[in-house]
Amino acid sequence: MSRTEGISKRLAAGASAVYRCRADALTAWVAAGRRDDLTGARAALGPLVRIAVLALLALGGYRAVRAAPWLLWPTALIWAVAAWRAGRPTEGSEDAPDEEADEPAAAPSAEAAVALLREVLGDRPGVHLSEVLAHLQKHGQGEGWKVADLRLRLEALGIPVEPKLKLSGVPTRGVRAADLDRLFPAEETASSPARVDAA
Structure with a gap:
């Protein structure tokens, strides 16, 4: 694998991991707003309020980028750094030598x-x-x-x-x-x- 391929694979894997982590965290945060001591529509007010907060933040971000497009550059840089860190290969996950490349990996049980x-x-x-x-x-x-x-x-x-x-x-x-x-x-x-x- 060339150096460029290794960098692109690490960034792609890291970006996917960052996205999944953030999506899971936001989903859990919204779900945690539900009140167990209430029933019906009132119990769902917490998650609805949290969804509204996220929508307002997204709208604010959109308007900020429309007003100052240069903000995309630092945003992209921050995302790339986070993806690079998240895509760091774990110990023992480095590419195996060529002579071992043909050996099948152990299937998860x-x-x-x-x-x-x-x-x-x-x-x-x-x-x-x-x-x-x-x-x-x-x-x-x-x-x-x-x-x-x-x-x-x-x-x-x-x-x-x-x-x-x-x-x-x-x-x-x-x-x-x-x-x-x-x-x-x-x-x-x-x-x-x-x-x-x-x-």
């Missing part, structure tokens, strides 16, 4: 992921991905991952992720025990180490 989720779930009805990620990192796995990275890996393995799973009053991304039981019956998934292989 759905059984290992389900066993991990069942271990973190216990007897609860669901688990947030942030808790699963913390468990992984505590056991030396998923270093540098964000919740969005874990979500993509689980979905690639056919494990459904609920975008607003409410546990302890907090709605955010998570996995329901009922979905695991429906798609991966307990008798079909053996005990596996606490890890989710990188895709």
